[in-house]
Each structure stands twice: as structure tokens, then as C-alpha cells.
Amino acid sequence: MALTNKPYNKLTNQELSIQISLSGLSFCILQSDTKTVTALKHIDFEKKLNPFEVLDKLIHVFDTEGALQVSFNNINVIHTNELSTLVPKPLFKEACLADYLKFNSKILKSDFIAFDTIDSNDSVNVYVPYININNYIYEKFGSFTYKHFSTILIERVLSIEKNADDTKVYINVNTTHFEIIVTEKGKLKLYNTFEFSTKEDFIYYILFTAEQLKLNPETLHLILIGNISKDDELYNIAYKYIRHVSFGKRLDNYKYLQPVEPNPSNFTLIHSF
16 A cells, blocks of 8 residues: 655655564665665564554664665555454455454454555455554655555565465564465465464464364475574474475575575565565
8 A cells, every 4th residue: 555645855766665563673775776775674672562662663763773864765664463364355345444354353443454455366455554653654754655564475475386386384483473374386375473482382383274274294395484594493393393394585686785684584574675
């Protein structure tokens, strides 16, 4: 979804993507004419905040980060939360946004509800954005585009798997939650998100999902992306119970001014451009 206010006074070749959650935020700057990522930073909060506290953190970042003291040609905001649901496009009615969400998310009557269209899955992603963040970006910059992070995640995974003839299970790992995306012959079979605090929680939800879908841990192909590495206890416990575990790749064609983390990291942020 795009919000338009006033045109920029000075157009540049720089694009900014900001990913917002209650537990942290990230930003990435792309020099679009040279396809070069000139800045990439993640900021973890000490604890889970509320949206008003997150806005204070974001304002502080804009006030103190030198890389953000410039004009941007395009701005993308990525909202990260569990307040989303997928609706098949043929069944979607814009007048029923709250009805779609209320069955699996706790929402308030005052919540603003938005939606993204996922053409590759013929579906619509209905979600609650952080509207105070949107308002701040709108007042500061004018025009910008925003999406739910799961829209970008699903679109990218389906693009990678579009010619596949098998079943894949993708796990996108964050600090306190992870997303699971199951594809079968290039089609989306399941998307869900789980909060976890221990490695036992992590593997339980994965094995439970596999059991529900009748996937054999001895034969399924588990692909890890996001905030995880081979030294991580989450990788070790996944490899203990599942035979075929590998790390995904961003498969982007950008150059980077500074060294970046291994391929699975910043998956949604970098693919938001």
C-alpha cells in the first residue's frame, strides 16, 4: 500500500527500507543506480515495547544516524507483527477486513486495518500496521510504501520455489518468533508464525507442523533463513531431529559497501526494494 503526500524537494538515487517490530528495528539504504547497499543496520530493543515506545526509538534513530540525514527517492516501511491473515483473492471483500482478522488475532475496534495483494498466490494479506509509525513517516517524508513483512517473505519464497517439484519447509528466524512457510511443487501450502523462548519450543512447533501436514522428518527439506547461523543452538536442535537441514540464500544481486552477515540474514529487509 502506498501513501502519497507531497513530492520530494530533491530526488536522489537512494532508497530507504525500514523494518519495524516491537522488539527491534532495521534499516537498509540502497543506491539504486549502482545497485549498492550503502547502509544496513539492526537495532535490538532490551525488551518488547509498545508502538508508542517504538516510535520514540525510531525518531531517535532518524535524529542520530548520519546515513539517514539525506533525501530518499523511495521509502518502504515493513510492519512486523503477528496480526495478519491470508484470504483467497476470490473470497476477499474490502468491507470485511476486521472479520478476517478477528478469528485468529486480538484486534481493537480502533485498529486501522490494511491489506497487500499477493499475486503469486492469488491471495490478499490482511493486517494491522503500526499506524503511528506510518503517520510519522508520512509527516517527515511524504510519499512512501508500506507492506506487512509476511507479504515480502511469502512473495520471495514463492519466487525461489516457482519451478520446484518437491516440498520445502522454510523457517524464518527472529529473536522471539519465527515464521514457517511450506511450499509444495512451488505453491504455498501453509504459512504461520510462532513465538518461542527456548530451543525446545522452536523444534516442537516445527515437528508439530510437520506432523499435521504428514511430512516425515527423515525426508522433508528444512531451509533456515533469518537470524540464525550454524553455531546457533536452534540449528543444532533442528539438525538433531530433521535429517535434511540447510541454509537459504537471499539470491540478491546487490553490492555491499560494508561486510554483511551470512546469506540468510535480513531476508525480508533486503528484498523489500
